[in-house]
Amino acid sequence: MNEITFTILKIVVSICAALVTVYVVPYLKTLRQEKRYASLMDMVEIAVKAAEQTIKEPGQGDYKKAEVIAFVSDWMNDHGIKISKDELSQLIEAAVFAMKEER
Secondary structure, three states: OHHHHHHHHHHHHHHHHHHHHHHHHHHHHHHHHHHHHHHHHHHHHHHHHHHHHHOOOOOOHHHHHHHHHHHHHHHHHHHOOOOOHHHHHHHHHHHHHHHHHHO
8 A cells, every 4th residue: 555655646746846847937937037127127227317317418329328238238247137239229229218208
């Protein structure tokens, strides 16, 4: 009887481990990625607002963007986030657009 119980217990544990691997692990990865993206977007918004506050001269849009890219790129490297320069540029443009809409 003990051997049958042990075999059933092994099967139940194996099924539970498979379910965790198939469903729980991908779900946790998705939550982690969403949190990282939200943190990245927050940092981009902060950097854009900081550039707007510190660089007041007109016609300095390219310089502001370069400063934001440099700051956010350093932050991304520190946090192990990797996106392309084009994606980062689009996030910056979205943050600038949102900031102008707030006004």
